[in-house]
Amino acid sequence: MAETKRRVAVVDYGMCNLFSVQRACEHVGLASFVTSDPAAVRTADAAILPGVGAFGEGMRNMVQRGLDDALRDLVARGRPLLGICLGMQMILSQSEEFGDHRGLDLVPGRVVKFALSPGDPGRIRVPQIGWNRLVAPAGYPGCWADTPLQGVADGEYMYFVHSFYAVPRDPGVVLSRTTYSGIEYCSSFRKDRIYATQFHPEKSGPAGIMIYRNFKSFCDE
Amino acid sequence: MTIRLIPRLDIKGPNLVKGIHLEGLRVLGRPEEFARHYYESGADELIYMDVVASLYGRNSLHEIITRTAREIFIPLTVGGGLRTIDDITQVLRAGADKVALNTAALRNPDIIREASRIFGASTIVVAIEAIKQLDGRYLAFTDNGRQETGVEVIGWARQAEELGAGEILITSVDREGTGLGYDLELTRAVTAAVSVPVIAHGGPGRMEHLRQAVAEAQVGGLAVSSLLHYDFLKKGRPGASGVGPEEGNVDFLKSGRLDSRMEPAGLLQIKRFLGSRGVPCRLPNEGEVPGRG
Numbered sequence: 001m002a003e004t005k006r007r008v009a010v011v012d013y014g015m016c017n018l019f020s021v022q023r024a025c026e027h028v029g030l031a032s033f034v035t036s037d038p039a040a041v042r043t044a045d046a047a048i049l050p051g052v053g054a055f056g057e058g059m060r061n062m063v064q065r066g067l068d069d070a071l072r073d074l075v076a077r078g079r080p081l082l083g084i085c086l087g088m089q090m091i092l093s094q095s096e097e098f099g100d101h102r103g104l105d106l107v108p109g110r111v112v113k114f115a116l117s118p119g120d121p122g123r124i125r126v127p128q129i130g131w132n133r134l135v136a137p138a139g140y141p142g143c144w145a146d147t148p149l150q151g152v153a154d155g156e157y158m159y160f161v162h163s164f165y166a167v168p169r170d171p172g173v174v175l176s177r178t179t180y181s182g183i184e185y186c187s188s189f190r191k192d193r194i195y196a197t198q199f200h201p202e203k204s205g206p207a208g209i210m211i212y213r214n215f216k217s218f219c220d221e
Numbered sequence: 222m223t224i225r226l227i228p229r230l231d232i233k234g235p236n237l238v239k240g241i242h243l244e245g246l247r248v249l250g251r252p253e254e255f256a257r258h259y260y261e262s263g264a265d266e267l268i269y270m271d272v273v274a275s276l277y278g279r280n281s282l283h284e285i286i287t288r289t290a291r292e293i294f295i296p297l298t299v300g301g302g303l304r305t306i307d308d309i310t311q312v313l314r315a316g317a318d319k320v321a322l323n324t325a326a327l328r329n330p331d332i333i334r335e336a337s338r339i340f341g342a343s344t345i346v347v348a349i350e351a352i353k354q355l356d357g358r359y360l361a362f363t364d365n366g367r368q369e370t371g372v373e374v375i376g377w378a379r380q381a382e383e384l385g386a387g388e389i390l391i392t393s394v395d396r397e398g399t400g401l402g403y404d405l406e407l408t409r410a411v412t413a414a415v416s417v418p419v420i421a422h423g424g425p426g427r428m429e430h431l432r433q434a435v436a437e438a439q440v441g442g443l444a445v446s447s448l449l450h451y452d453f454l455k456k457g458r459p460g461a462s463g464v465g466p467e468e469g470n471v472d473f474l475k476s477g478r479l480d481s482r483m484e485p486a487g488l489l490q491i492k493r494f495l496g497s498r499g500v501p502c503r504l505p506n507e508g509e510v511p512g513r514g
Contacts, residue, residue, distance in 0.1 A: 016341070017313045023290055053341035125441060127343050127387060129418050130225045131265055131503040157223065157503040159265075159296060161343040161387075180222060203296050203318065205260070 005031045006219045009044035011071070011087075012036040013061040016052045021084070024202035027209060030216040038070035046079050046219040047071060051086030052161065055095040055111060058086050059103060068104055075106055080193045080218045082148065088189075088196035089166055097164055107191045109168035114183060124181035131157040132199075134176035134187055147175055148195050148211045148218075149188065156207045158187070158199035165198060193218065223501045224435050225265040225442035226488060227298075228449050229422060230255060231272045232282060238272065239450055241398035243350070243365035246272065249450050256289050258453055262488040265503060266296040268321070268390075268444055272365055274302025283315040290316025298390075300348055309336055313344070321348040321390055324363040327370050327377075330384055337385025346420075347381040348390040349374055351407055359407055366394035374407070375414050382415040389415055390444065393423035398447060400426025400482035408438040420444050427484045428494045435500045445491075452485035 008025060010018050012034045025032035025048075032048070033040070041047055049071065051058055062068045075081055083091045092103045095111035103111070114126045136143055136154045144150050160178070165185040168174060178187035178198070188197040195215065201208035230252045231238050237255055238246035249255070256267055267289070274280045280302040289297060299312045300321025309320050320340075326333050326347055337345045350366050351359040351374045359374035378389050391411045393404035403421045412419045418441030421434045425448055434440050486494070492502040 017318065017344075019290060019314065019316050020294070020318060023316070024294060026291075027294075052343060125416055125418050127417070128222070129343060129388060130441060131223050161296075200296075202294055205294055209294055 006045040006216075007031045007033060008046040008048055008215075008219055009041045009074075010034045011041055011047055011049045011062075011067055013051070013058060013065060013067055016050055016086070018050060020200075020202045021048055021050050024209060024212045025216075028213045028216050030212065030219060036065050036067065038066040041067060041070040042073045044074060044079065046215075047074050047081050048215075049081065049083045049087035049090065051084065051090065053086060055086065055089055055097040055103070055164070056099065056101040058090055059101055062090070062104075071104060072106065075192075075194060078193060080195065080215065081106075082215050083194070083196035084202075085162060085198060085200060088198055089164060091194060091196050092166055092168065095164065106194055107168055107173060107189065107196075108170065109166060111164050111166055113164050114180065124183075127161055127163040128180045129161050130159070131204075132160050132178050132180060132187075133157055134178060134199075136176060137171075137174055144175065147190050148197070148201075148214045149175055150214050151210050152207055158197070158201065158204040158208060160187070160199045162198055166196070222441075223265075223503045224440070224495065225420070226263075226431075226491060226502065227266045227268055227420060227442050227444045228255070228259040228264050228488075229268040229270060229444040229446045231270050231446065232285065232301075233271075233273050234281075235285075237450070239398065239447055240272075242394055243272070243392075243397050249454060252285055253288055255450065255453055256293060259449065259488060260293045260295060263492060263504065264295060264488055266298065266442070267293070268298045268300070269317075270321070271299075271301030279304075280308060280312060283311065286312060286315040286317050298346055300346070300390075306332070306335060306339065309340065313340065319344050319346050319387075321346040323348040323350060324368075326381065327361060327363055327372060330380060333381055333384035333386055337387070342385045342387035342417075345386050346388045346390050347378075347386040348392065349378060349381075349411075350392045350394050351404075352394045353404070353407070359410070362394060366397075375410050378411050379414050382417050386417060388418045388420060388441075390420045390422055392444075396424030397422070399424055400447065402426065402430040403434045403438070403443075405433060405437050408434060408440060412439045418442065426482050428486050428491050431491060432495055432498050432500055435495070447483055448485050448491075449488065450485075451483055452487045452490075455485060456487070 092109040201211035298319040299317040420442035422444035
């Protein structure tokens with residue numbers, strides 16, 4: 001019982017409700033603390049970057065607090081990072097949301113909007129709000145081994161809320177694809193120990209909780 | 222994309238209640254017990270509505286929200302009596318994922334814009350309580366359909382979207398609690414007017430009513446109360462755990478009588494029914510269910 005528990009920093013840059021992320025961590029026994037202090041993020045055992053809302057404002061808030069560099073340092077130390085929703089998008093290089101914005105650029109790629117087709121009766125509704133399937137790109141189940149999706153069934157449903165989606169430059173980082181109104185996009189990716197999901201695992205029932213459990217095991221390494 | 226089945230729990234004090242036309246509330250039991258049951262049987266989201274909050278001008282669900290959020294990992298929308306940005310902050314901090322605004326938004330539409338900017342559009346649901354007028358128009362009401370506003374529903378839905386609402390929850394007060402089915406004309410008009418997802422509420426008494434709303438009104442979600450609550454009461458009896466309702470008119474519960482118009486059904490049953498009729502639904506794996514530990 002003397003062992004020190006790994007602690008994950010839930011990065012607070014004023015953009016979202018962190019309660020559910022903390023509850024999910026608690027549920028799987030992952031000790032978490034909410035912080036907007038770059039020093040605490042820099043030295044944490046791991047970090048979760050959640051978020052909803054606008055990319056530009058999110059990045060502005062991160063930079064103002066020095067959290068962007070803190071996360072770069074954490075990643076450089078080889079500690080795991082999990083980006084969720086807007087957090088996933090900010091890990092990429094840039095977004096076209098309300099003008100061009102630079103992201104953390106930890107994984108090369110960009111963020112684009114679901115194309116609206118007005119007037120069409122079967123038109124795409126944006127944001128996508130609801131449950132949608134994850135499809136493994138190839139070689140399931142092996143390709144999800146040692147990733148946060150380990151143990152998740154191919155075709156499993158997760159809960160999504162978003163108007164923009166990630167387009168990583170290297171298709172090799174894509175962990176899962178999801179199709180919304182005919183648009184197939186990257187719904188999770190992994191590069192080294194950077195993991196990201198467009199969906200909200202903490203809102204996706206038991207299957208989503210499994211992702212937290214997997215992330216906990218990475219934090220313990 | 223799957224259709225979202227969203228149990229809606231109307232809450233008064235510590236109790237889950239259900240009325241007709243949002244009035245004549247009966248006590249059904251403890252909301253958390255119903256919520257847990259719905260989570261475990263595959264609910265896609267939950268709605269908690271404090272149905273007396275508007276009367277008192279405050280939402281009193283914080284403790285129930287927090288207890289729910291500790292064990293239930295699906296989105297929770299909370300509404301009722303949320304007047305200010307601070308009110309919204311409080312329920313989000315308590316553990317809600319989205320808020321439903323009605324009265325406050327009608328009084329001051331700019332709160333939609335402000336809340337949407339601060340919390341993100343996807344956090345802001347605008348709830349509209351519609352009552353059909355003799356001339357065929359639908360007007361928006363507040364305070365559970367008691368207070369007339371003179372605001373026309375379709376234009377209001379469009380305005381709410383422009384101001385930044387991420388979803389519209391459209392209630393037919395005329396149908397609510399009746400078991401006669403959703404008001405398809407109303408729902409269709411709203412889905413045609415806006416691009417954001419629309420959740421239909423008020424009226425379903427059988428599974429077929431749910432299918433109709435998806436097929437004929439292109440809704441993104443179905444809020445369901447009576448069908449699910451009565452099914453759980455028949456099968457599960459929350460009283461069995463020793464926690465019973467503490468206030469309100471519980472006679473109907475003790476007598477075991479249910480509305481004859483209703484053909485109650487559980488979530489899994491509903492999802493299998495919808496799936497068999499070409500409406501895609503999420504059928505979760507029957508694996509581990511968190512929340513019991």
